Amino acid sequence: MDLQTIKNYETWLFDPYFDDKTREELKEIMGKEKEIEDRFYRDLEFGTGGLRGVIGAGTNRINKYTIRKATQGLANYIKAQGEEAIDRGVVIAYDSRHMSKEFTEEAALVLAANDIKAYVFEDLRPTPELSFAVRYLKAIAGIVITASHNPPEYNGYKVYWEDGAQVATRLAEEITKEIQQIHDLYKVIPMNKEEAQRAKLFQYIGEEVDDAYIKSVKNQSLRGEMIRKVAKDFKIVFTPLHGTGNLPIRRVLKEIGFEKVLVVPDQALPDPNFSTVAYPNPEEEAAFQLAIGLAKQEDAHLIIGTDPDCDRVGAVVKNKEGKYSILTGNQVGALLVEYILSTLKEKQGIPANAVIVKTIVTSEMGAVIAKQHGVDVVNTLTGFKYIGEKIKEFEETGEKTFLFGYEESYGYLAGTYARDKDAVVASMLISEMAAFYYAKGMTLYEGLMALYKKYGYYLEDLKSITLKGKEGMEKIQNTLEIFRSNPPIEIGGYKVALVEDYLNQNKLPKSNVLKFILEDNAWVCLRPSGTEPKLKIYCGVAEDSLENCRKKVNALMNYIAEKI
Incomplete structure (x- = not known):
């Protein structure tokens, strides 16, 4: 350990400014150099x-x-x-x-x-x-x-x-x-x-x-009359995963007309230990284990689950085998783009200057759908704050009308009443969209298959490598620097057509992100997580079938894994 780290530890350990509980906790790690270093080698970064x-x-x-x-x-x-x-x-x-x-x-x-x-x-x-x-x-x-x-x-x-x-x-x-x-x-x-x-x-x-707030969320509802037609039959299972989503989501769904919303009892109340799940993340199928059990029991048509602060939402639907399967954030995003734009086109028309905003690691499928509807698509860096920046820019310039923003990590926003991803409005729109397909005699899964048939097959993958502590941070930075200084000519058998280095460009804010655009409608992106000690590896492909998409994704991810 360096002298500054030791000094920081001793100050917190002995100085009476810090309360007894703090000093007792630090006495317990006395002599544990690795633990002391991790706690004191730097200030927690803002x-x-x-x-x-x-x-x-x-x-x-x-x-x-x-x-x-x-x-x-x-x-x-x-x-x-x-x-x-x-x-x-x-x-x-x-x-x-x-x-x-x-x-x-x-x-x-x-x-x-x-x-x-x-x-x-x-x-x-x-x-x-x-x-x-x-x-x-x-x-x-x-x-x-x-x-x-x-x-x-x-x-x-x-x-x-x-x-x-x-x-x-x-x-x-x-x-x-x-x-x-x-x-x-x-x-x-x-x-x-x-x-x-x-x-x-x-x-x-x-x-x-x-x-x-609830009134503003409900203003984004698009098909209230349709909900009332199916409300008595359409069943939704909802889990807030012990977080903040329970009351607002139940309220919104009830007030727009849904009558059969079943909340997972053991996950309804706040619990800081998230004791029924290993990880309170609606991106993980394991987080839906109890919800799937309840859905099977009730033969529910849709499962939705939100993370603890209710800004992300995952959706689970029956697949062609009749088993409940979680949709990816990219799939839900593409479905919502199609649902919102086609409904607006049917009802009042899409604004001439409408825009959809997504992040650089989000699937291109939603962009293809938007462009087919004559709607512009703007890309931002990863993080909904950049989508929020775009909303403000459009509001100030009047050049664009923001309709919808989303990112692959299960974050969505329709409308401009908020400037961050909102699982309350997203839960409402996903439920409404699933009910819309139900009224047509289709599941949401079948709706997704119909989109693939219409717009082409897209598939993405994400792998996260956890590297904790000071050494982990250094490894993440070194890995990115190796790829930056010596970029691959091909990845998984596909030639690299373009390297987008977001640390050395002027279009977007500078960020330590590398994206490799490959031949044959594929891409790979590497970035350090902004919130966890992880190196994140993304890829996306387009093909003529899901089977061929999976083969291509596996080839890309295996190459990167071997390199790292």
Whole structure:
């Protein structure tokens, strides 16, 4: 370990500023060099969007001290924007994770100590409602305490700006500078809660914002009359995976007309341990084990599941063998593009300047569908904050009308009432879309097969390599640098036609991402995760059958795996 790491550890271990619980935790790791190094070799990084890490004592962990420091940096940035920004206040929401409520109060009371009002939800709420609330309350910023779909030992701190989107590159860098200038934690003192409430610097919010948010979600519904026709027969099984989605999704589905929504009983209530699943991620079929059991029992037509902060949603449908099978985020995205555009075309017409926004690692199938409907498609870097940036840009310029944005990692947004992916509106539209196919005598799986037949067969894959700690971060960076300095001529037998290096380009914000465009409608992309210690490898192909798609995907992924 270097001297600075040792100094950081000893400061936290012996200094009376840190509470007894923190110091006791650090006494337990005395002599464990690897553990001490991982906790103290750096400050937990404030990336584009905020912090995310394992809960625990240390500079490279998320705890009340790192929350205080980040919030003081945000407060300093807000104060630098002037009195009007200070007066507008900050909205704070939190999910069902360990320490979420405690971290929320720490952030709110640091803001109060800086004379910045905190609007705090009185109980857990979905992340997209925070995005909505920032704009609804005309706040200058927002904070949500969540680690999305990470394992239970994680929590996080995401920052939103006045447009309701997560802070993107420039803003994140400016806030990071403010945080990095805070060297003396002793000066970051939260206000007493009772004092903050008396000064009206800590204000609880709830029902009024809930009602406005739900109304905005329901405004995105496209076929209310059709839902009422099938409502008595169409069965939906829903699991919030112990998170924030239970109440808002059940409310929306009921209010637009669905009558048979069955919630998985053992996963309905908040549980920070996510005790019925290994990993609370609706991208994983294992997370749907209980939901599939209930669906089989009830012969349900659709299963939907949301992650703990309810910004991602997965859908499970019966395949041609009659077994329940999870759809990929790319498949659901393509289905929704077709459903939204074809319905608009049928009912009121698609706006002449309409646009769909997706990320660079998302399937091209949705783009092909959109273009067939005469709708432009814009690509962004991975991360919904970049889609949020595009919504703001279109709003300011008037050049485009945003209809729908999505990414392969199960995130979707229809409309502009929020500026982040929203599993509430996505759950509503997926349910409505499945009911639409049901009314036509088709399953959602059959609807997907019909799209393949019409637009061509597309298949994608994603593999994540977990590399924890300081050494892991170095390996991820080294791997990308090897591919950058010596790019392959071919991958899996397919020639590389173009290398897109997003660290060395001017079209999008710079990012450590490499994408290889191959001959014969295929691509491969490598990027480090922005929220987890992982190297992510994506690929996408197009072919004349799913079988040929799978062969091509396997060839590409096997090549990259062998290289790494």
